[in-house]
Amino acid sequence: MPADLAVIGLGHLGLPLAQAATAAGIGTIGYDPDPPTAALSGADGPLTATELRRLLSAGFRTTTDPTALGRVRTAVLCTPTPLGEDRALDLTALADAARTLAAQLRPHTTVILESTAYPGTTEEFLRPLLEEGSGLTAGRDFHLACSPGRHDPGNRTHRYANTPKVIGGLTPACTEAAAAFYGRLTDKVVRARGPREAETAKLLETNYRHINIALMNEMAVFCHEIGVDLWDVIRCAETKPFGFQAFRPGPGVGGHAAPIDPHYLAYKGRAPGHPLRMVELAQEVNGRMPRYVIQRCAALLNEHGKSARGARILLLGVTYKPDIGDQAGSPSREIASRLMELGAHLTYHDPYVPQWNVLDRPVPRADSLYEAAAAADLTVLLQAHRTYDLQGLSVKAQLLLDTRGATPTGAAHRL
Structure with a gap:
């Protein structure tokens, strides 16, 4: 099954998204610059070992090859943005992921930011990196939106499907493109301005x-x-x-x-x-x-x-x-x-x-x-x-x- 979705960053946000998308029948790849086994292993991850085995057996695959990002219709950035010693978000991993994606970005792709970020990050930090690296214009050549992660590890009541997703696109068309994607995964999509x-x-x-x-x-x-x-x-x-x-x-x-x-x-x-x-x-x-x-x-x-x-x-x-x-x-x-x-x-x-x-x-x-x-x-x-x-x-x-x-x-x- 050809990949339709690339999840960039296989951590506490990326793996649950990959799990939900794969369960919905969406061909999904996970991109992480670290070796795939390192990204998926570990007892403290967001998915259990059993859930990981099911995810892989359902067709999800990981890659360290950035060229794979140029063959999907939707790319979701789920890279970590930890707090530094100065209590400021460290956007280094997000910047690296954006540059990698930009080099492979094709027209009509929908790019979504799920990583925790400051107000303005999508427009003022992410957008320039994607445009400069691709030569494309956000809102015209490709869709750009933000949909903050809401995964709650261990929650047995509120899972991906019944947790509403908030979406804010650069343009109304960007919002609708992202809403069409998440509408396949969740029961409710909430459109932000x-x-x-x-x-x-x-x-x-x-x-x-x-x-x-x-x-x-x-x-x-x-x-x-x-x-x-x-x-x-x-x-x-x-x-x-x-x-x-x-x-x-x-x-x-x-x-x-x-x-x-x-x-x-x-x-x-x-x-x-x-x-x-x-x-x-x-x-x-x-x-x-x-x-x-x-x-x-x-x-x-x-x-x-x-x-x-x-x-x-x-x-x-x-x-x-x-x-x-x-x-x-x-x-x-x-x-x-x-x-x-x-x-x-x-x-x-x-x-x-x-x-x-x-x-x-x-x-x-x-x-x-x-x-x-x-x-x-x-x-x-x-x-x-x-x-x-x-x-x-x-x-x-x-x-x-x-x-x-x-x-x-x-x-x-x-x-």
Whole structure:
């Protein structure tokens, strides 16, 4: 079956898109400059090993040959755009992918950006690269649109088909070309006024999540200090049928969609005069949570006559979400490194992570969960995977700190 779609970047956005397109009967290739086996392997990927085998057996294939990009009708850019140390998006991989695609771009191709980007990236960053490298004009010779990724790893309710796709094209014809493509994959297509609106919708969705989690994290610290059960507060508050959506605190915020402040428009060399101060504050609050978890660990050990130095501490769940192996941005690594620096002896358990290194050292993995919990001076639940019997663990553990509020009431110390 000839390829009709090229997915450029086989990460947390690209592979789910390839899976949905292949299932819809669209001939799909995946392009990644790294060897295909490296792009598709790894226990922490967005698809399980079984899903990957099914994808490949259904006809999906990968390539490192850029000439293959010139034989498709639709090309979707799903390259990573991670945050750098200055909290600005790193668009290097996107620029490289755009130049590679531009050299192969044919007239009438539809090019779509799914990678997380600043408002204006499609028009002011991506478009010039494609036009200069191809000699074609966007909106006239080829279609250009933005449709931000919305994949939620491990979500059993909202999958690709029933998650609406927001689309903003450079021209109305560009929007319709992209809508025709995504209409084959999803039940609902939402047309934005343009690429900037689509990009900013992603910005709002991501920042909304982080700001609300930050509020809950501040409430967690506040409620602990005044002796109030925040988890019961949330249970009560979420019964309000209007004006409230429940978020929950945790040891930090992980994931691929980090909060973005358009104040950092590094690729344009300028910034608007009004940064998103609430986003900056949310990042600061959420960034403090791993240190707060360490404080709670030290305090609990101290209350039981023990010091963090030399303590045997078991960490449960080191991924950023429950029931998946993805560790992107997980706060568990910072928590583990800080405990190591305090002199604690760490072990970990995670059914989705067979090996785990922190500070360039392997952390021993507990083979028998109950025995490890019984032997540890402190067990810290960082991620509540469904496979964990939290009631049983609370009985076996000498001391249990639950950072997710997942244990039965009174069974553990909660964040």
